[in-house]
Amino acid sequence: MQATQQVGAAGHHEDDSHGHGPTGLMRWITTTNHKDIGSMYLMFSFVMFLVGGAMSLIIRAELMSPGLQYVSPEFYNQMLTLHALIMVFGAIMPAFVGFANWMIPLMIGAPDMAFARMNNWSFWLLPPAAILLSASIFVPGGAAGTGWTLYPPLSIQMGMGMDMAIFAIHILGMSSIMGSINIVTTILNMRAPGMTLMKMPMFCWTWLVTGFLLIATMPILAGAVTMLLTDRHFGTSFFNAAGGGDPVLFQHIFWFFGHPEVYIIALPAFGVVSHVIPAFSRKRLFGYTSMVYAIAAIGLISFFVWAHHMYVTGIPLTGQLYFMYATMLIAVPTGVKVFNWVTTMWRGSLTFETPMLFALGFLVLFTIGGLTGVVLAMTAVDIQMQDTYYVVAHFHYVMVAGALFSAFAGLYYWLPKWTGHMYNEGLGKLHFWLSMIFFNVAFFPQHFLGLAGMPRRIPDYAQQFADFNMVSSIGAFGFGFSQLLVIVVVFQALRGGAKAAARPWEGARGLEWTVPSPAPHHTFEDPPAFDPAESEA
Amino acid sequence: MARNSHKNCSAMHWRRGYAGLLMAGLLGALSGAANAAWEINLQEPASALARRVYDLHTLLLWVIVVIFIGVFAVVAYSLVFHRKSKGHKAADFHENTKVEVAWTIVPLLILIAIAIPSTSALVQMRDTSQPDLTIKATGHQWKWNYEYLTGDAAGLKYMSVLATPRDQIENKAPKGEHYLLEVDRPLVVPVGKKVRMLLTASDVIHSWSVPAFAVKTDAVPGFLRDTWFRAEKEGTYRGQCSELCGKDHGFMPVVVEVVSAEKFAAWAADQKKTMAAASEDPAKVWKLDELVAHGEKVYTANCAACHQPTGQGLPPVFPALDGSKIVKGPKKDHLDRVMNGKPGTAMAAFAAQLSDTDVAAVVAYERNAWNNKLGEVIQPAEVKALRGK
Amino acid sequence: MSHPASASRYFVPAPSHWPLVGSLALLLLASGAVLAMNSSTNGGFMLLGGGFAVLVTMLFGWFSRVIGESEGGSYNLHVDRSFRWAMAWFIFSEVMFFAAFFGALFYIRVLSVPELASPEQALLWEGFKNVWPSAGPAVKDAFTPMHAWGIPAINTLLLLSSGVTVTWAHWALVANKRQQLIVGLALTILLGLVFISLQAYEYAEAYSHLNLKMTTGVYGSTFYMLTGFHGFHVTLGVTMLTVILLRTIKGHFTSERHFAFEAVAWYWHFVDVVWLGLFIVVYWL
Ligand code: HEA
Ligand code: HEA
Ligand code: CUA
Numbered sequence A: 001m002q003a004t005q006q007v008g009a010a011g012h013h014e015d016d017s018h019g020h021g022p023t024g025l026m027r028w029i030t031t032t033n034h035k036d037i038g039s040m041y042l043m044f045s046f047v048m049f050l051v052g053g054a055m056s057l058i059i060r061a062e063l064m065s066p067g068l069q070y071v072s073p074e075f076y077n078q079m080l081t082l083h084a085l086i087m088v089f090g091a092i093m094p095a096f097v098g099f100a101n102w103m104i105p106l107m108i109g110a111p112d113m114a115f116a117r118m119n120n121w122s123f124w125l126l127p128p129a130a131i132l133l134s135a136s137i138f139v140p141g142g143a144a145g146t147g148w149t150l151y152p153p154l155s156i157q158m159g160m161g162m163d164m165a166i167f168a169i170h171i172l173g174m175s176s177i178m179g180s181i182n183i184v185t186t187i188l189n190m191r192a193p194g195m196t197l198m199k200m201p202m203f204c205w206t207w208l209v210t211g212f213l214l215i216a217t218m219p220i221l222a223g224a225v226t227m228l229l230t231d232r233h234f235g236t237s238f239f240n241a242a243g244g245g246d247p248v249l250f251q252h253i254f255w256f257f258g259h260p261e262v263y264i265i266a267l268p269a270f271g272v273v274s275h276v277i278p279a280f281s282r283k284r285l286f287g288y289t290s291m292v293y294a295i296a297a298i299g300l301i302s303f304f305v306w307a308h309h310m311y312v313t314g315i316p317l318t319g320q321l322y323f324m325y326a327t328m329l330i331a332v333p334t335g336v337k338v339f340n341w342v343t344t345m346w347r348g349s350l351t352f353e354t355p356m357l358f359a360l361g362f363l364v365l366f367t368i369g370g371l372t373g374v375v376l377a378m379t380a381v382d383i384q385m386q387d388t389y390y391v392v393a394h395f396h397y398v399m400v401a402g403a404l405f406s407a408f409a410g411l412y413y414w415l416p417k418w419t420g421h422m423y424n425e426g427l428g429k430l431h432f433w434l435s436m437i438f439f440n441v442a443f444f445p446q447h448f449l450g451l452a453g454m455p456r457r458i459p460d461y462a463q464q465f466a467d468f469n470m471v472s473s474i475g476a477f478g479f480g481f482s483q484l485l486v487i488v489v490v491f492q493a494l495r496g497g498a499k500a501a502a503r504p505w506e507g508a509r510g511l512e513w514t515v516p517s518p519a520p521h522h523t524f525e526d527p528p529a530f531d532p533a534e535s536e537a
Numbered sequence B: 001m002a003r004n005s006h007k008n009c010s011a012m013h014w015r016r017g018y019a020g021l022l023m024a025g026l027l028g029a030l031s032g033a034a035n036a037a038w039e040i041n042l043q044e045p046a047s048a049l050a051r052r053v054y055d056l057h058t059l060l061l062w063v064i065v066v067i068f069i070g071v072f073a074v075v076a077y078s079l080v081f082h083r084k085s086k087g088h089k090a091a092d093f094h095e096n097t098k099v100e101v102a103w104t105i106v107p108l109l110i111l112i113a114i115a116i117p118s119t120s121a122l123v124q125m126r127d128t129s130q131p132d133l134t135i136k137a138t139g140h141q142w143k144w145n146y147e148y149l150t151g152d153a154a155g156l157k158y159m160s161v162l163a164t165p166r167d168q169i170e171n172k173a174p175k176g177e178h179y180l181l182e183v184d185r186p187l188v189v190p191v192g193k194k195v196r197m198l199l200t201a202s203d204v205i206h207s208w209s210v211p212a213f214a215v216k217t218d219a220v221p222g223f224l225r226d227t228w229f230r231a232e233k234e235g236t237y238r239g240q241c242s243e244l245c246g247k248d249h250g251f252m253p254v255v256v257e258v259v260s261a262e263k264f265a266a267w268a269a270d271q272k273k274t275m276a277a278a279s280e281d282p283a284k285v286w287k288l289d290e291l292v293a294h295g296e297k298v299y300t301a302n303c304a305a306c307h308q309p310t311g312q313g314l315p316p317v318f319p320a321l322d323g324s325k326i327v328k329g330p331k332k333d334h335l336d337r338v339m340n341g342k343p344g345t346a347m348a349a350f351a352a353q354l355s356d357t358d359v360a361a362v363v364a365y366e367r368n369a370w371n372n373k374l375g376e377v378i379q380p381a382e383v384k385a386l387r388g389k
Numbered sequence C: 001m002s003h004p005a006s007a008s009r010y011f012v013p014a015p016s017h018w019p020l021v022g023s024l025a026l027l028l029l030a031s032g033a034v035l036a037m038n039s040s041t042n043g044g045f046m047l048l049g050g051g052f053a054v055l056v057t058m059l060f061g062w063f064s065r066v067i068g069e070s071e072g073g074s075y076n077l078h079v080d081r082s083f084r085w086a087m088a089w090f091i092f093s094e095v096m097f098f099a100a101f102f103g104a105l106f107y108i109r110v111l112s113v114p115e116l117a118s119p120e121q122a123l124l125w126e127g128f129k130n131v132w133p134s135a136g137p138a139v140k141d142a143f144t145p146m147h148a149w150g151i152p153a154i155n156t157l158l159l160l161s162s163g164v165t166v167t168w169a170h171w172a173l174v175a176n177k178r179q180q181l182i183v184g185l186a187l188t189i190l191l192g193l194v195f196i197s198l199q200a201y202e203y204a205e206a207y208s209h210l211n212l213k214m215t216t217g218v219y220g221s222t223f224y225m226l227t228g229f230h231g232f233h234v235t236l237g238v239t240m241l242t243v244i245l246l247r248t249i250k251g252h253f254t255s256e257r258h259f260a261f262e263a264v265a266w267y268w269h270f271v272d273v274v275w276l277g278l279f280i281v282v283y284w285l
């Protein structure tokens, strides 16, 4: 199949950096190549992960023992806000957009993304947003200290750092919408002949639904922060009762975005895991069709559950009941996915390379996070837990051990394809085990703290919470420093190491494994013939 | 290593203490051990409703533990017996409608089963009808104001502020037993009575929460929300503001003292007497030093959190009052800023929170404290004249 | 005259610096806006102006490139289909943007104002009545709400007829009647411009005579937010129509291949439909 890629170079592939075209830094800045752009997304997201992580370490250092030690309460709040915004919008989301850029064209046999030049813009919108967010720490009044939820009227009180966050969100929103339109169009319009929707790789399915969620909800968030902006500066009263508005209105709009957002983070992670588990079980993904329906159901239901974040705001009883039932319902399709993964492994022929370890870590820890989500869904119980560390524990289980572990699984899984070299398996395994252990040391005790009543978003706490906070901080530092191993692993693989075969994993399926490793700059300029044996379906 | 709270914080700040991190860790572990809690469950319930929530949570916990064990027992079996290294060959099946339907239906049934007790607990929780006593709590940055609307103490109204001294927070003094969970004047309620709390706020959203009663409801500015509890045992119950409300969100405890009906009646009568005694004659003409002395108290209780006891504030967010243009400017503007606040900033309108005398005193204090030696007196009557304008 | 779809392969554009220029423009615009809103110096406005200039340059450069590629025959039918998908998704995202504001209006009218006026809230807002339009319990200045059957009704007619004229222009394009096409487009643009002018007049009137401002409680907030963003979209639509008109005059588009025209027409219809929603819920009911 390599021959197919070489023929007919006289086509319309203007992006040809072997010949003419910019070189050096300009090559990266102006590139329209999905692989370059994918790499830039991944690198950017890792840098943001370190920055956001460093902020979480400031948080954990302050929380290591009672009393105020290192930072003032205002600065603590700013770190909290930036940590969350940077992790969610700067680290996790771009990481999966990076995977999408790299892998989707390879998986569906397309020459590039549908709109290669706009693709570049989607990426290059991220740095201005990152600049705005990080610069906001240094302006008078500092960054927004409202938590990532930006609730008014607190966000009305903030200084100009808040406006910078608002515009950063606008720009990030544009980036996400353009990126999603690109991905969705690519998936819908650029599949190799013969690859029907129900035969395409699961990662594409998860991104199709994720793209839809992003296109639908990012504009909502943009609208919400726009109203904040006019309330702050132009005297409108959307969120001010004196003028007939309602602070809780913001929460409704925010969470109408915010809940789908958490599945925007989770779904691509599900996609990656749905490739890794079958590959290392040497067995097809179990229940492809039900998996697709489950993804669609999760996407759909996620629009109708938002007020489970607002059980204590005084919404009417009927509202609480409705949102409780709707939220519980999401456990069913998510359960289907978990059971499918479990059954995929059942009677497989399992090996435990690093990608598989991270996928298993994902499976165990995401399920824990999902199950505590169900506890939180029960309104009467959530009223005890809301705004306590139980919630913090819940969402770090689904986001760090869920999304982040899955991103690492993807990284190790596809690194040979990207670099042409096998990574250092020993270091990979070390990275996994350190992560797994320290993650749990850091976040499992937070369940206990939350149950015992420790509120979240506080820089200082009562004495009875001291011990578990100490444990949690030690775990966080261990977890954080373990992540530096990734840099070593990736650099080693970039610079050399065992040559990777086109299909380095025995059980891996998919068109991406039919091209050489490292994947050539241009692939599938003419659509490949689709071999159903490469499909999980 | 101790934090210098009067200086504006900076991004550099935390690094200074980095070397001492380990030390702090050790110290923390030791001091923690003194009242080690290692508490791993919900707080001991102190009302029937809280007990119900507690039991509900226990039930849920068992349900999820069983599900978890069920699922991962299967995984563990695979991991042990279906490995390649044991020579296991992959089977070739990838669909089975029967099991797929089963694992859709079974979770659904489990969910329905747990929805039933959750629903009835919630319905009980939201039933605020027929209270024995109604109290309005207003969240301010960063204190609670309690106003008794009915019952023995009807008409009584006071602020409840964190009582932990600054020194303890800044690690300059050993921390007390109820560090951060103590206030100067707790909410006092009679035991066994259904207390309905009406919640609102003056500036940003706060949340009134007492875990032992399983109550938590947001105090939203401009709206009244309600919740209720019926304490079963006398004693002191502690909670914290549970919605991020700005810099001192972590320093805004809720303390409820539950007493017998007789004690409650006695307390109410006593409070009313002190209130009557303390209520100054609004027509009284004050002398400068009396006024400044009273003003300093008002300042410490209401203003120092932001503008700091030194009057230096925490610029640029909280301006210094020492040398401020407004403070040293015309009286009227100064009074206006204190009484009406500045919308869109943390500076609240204090007209509703403070009496005429308090406003006069605090303004007089600011105009004479630190380097603002203006030597001016402001009489309550002047404040009164400005009200309603 | 452009070529028929000749390219056999999916077109992947050459490296381009326009995206970076666009990002720079947005960074300038955002920092300018932050400064303009938070400090009294003129620096913010200068940044805003600079950012706008860069943005316009970028749009001009980028779209010139796209038009060149299109006219050069680089886009085959496969690419054309991508454009269709993308435009449809883009309009969907715009719909959701307006949904946020319509949702806010709905919430305010159905939930927050009635709740503020309910007996449960009487302790806080004694005497506040649940009537719409409302500026909320604390804004006391009297104001006159906007009535539906004056300018807004005329504007409705204008936009509806512009929907007709743009469709007429499309028929003309398909039937290869250039003259009619140009007239149809010009009429559409004219109707759009009259709409914008009337809207501007209405705003001036509201500020000077009706005491209806952004600060007039939630009524003013929702009114200006919804009509303002709609007006902004009409302006964008008119600009895009003008580009299409100029391209038509230059001889672009064929009766079979003219997606740029269709995309703008879709967009125009979307703006039209949003207006109908506005007319009903903001002005009429
Ligand atoms: C990746 C992100 C992610 C994901 C996937 C989820 C998944 C879920 N979340 Fe979570 N959540 C967050 C991120 C996420 N959440 C964040 C960031 C917050 C806090 C935001 C903030 O306030 O800052 C939050 C907060 C949050 C709350 C509000 C808590 C509060 O503030 O008081 C609630 C309440 O209902 C909730 C519920 C759920 C539920 C029911 C799921 C479900 O989707 C979980 C489904 C999965 C399972 C249930 C496990 C597998 C299923 C089975 C094995 C089948 C059998 C199971 C049963 C029959 C029970 N979440
Ligand atoms: C996907 C998103 C994501 C991720 C990955 C993380 C990762 C982490 N989070 Fe975060 N977190 C959130 C999303 C996320 N978080 C959100 C949404 C909130 C809520 C905010 C709010 O309330 O508004 C939150 C809040 C939050 C809190 C609660 C604070 C409070 O309520 O007061 C805490 C406390 O422990 C915490 C800790 C951590 C830790 C220890 C990690 C670790 O996993 C991080 C590990 C990584 C590193 C530590 C980086 C390693 C780098 C170095 C060691 C070197 C640094 C060097 C250079 C920069 C060159 N997070
Ligand atoms: Cu008040 Cu938090």
Ligand SMILES: [Cu+2]
Binding pocket: A258, A259, A262, A306, A308, A309
């Ligand atoms: Cu949610």
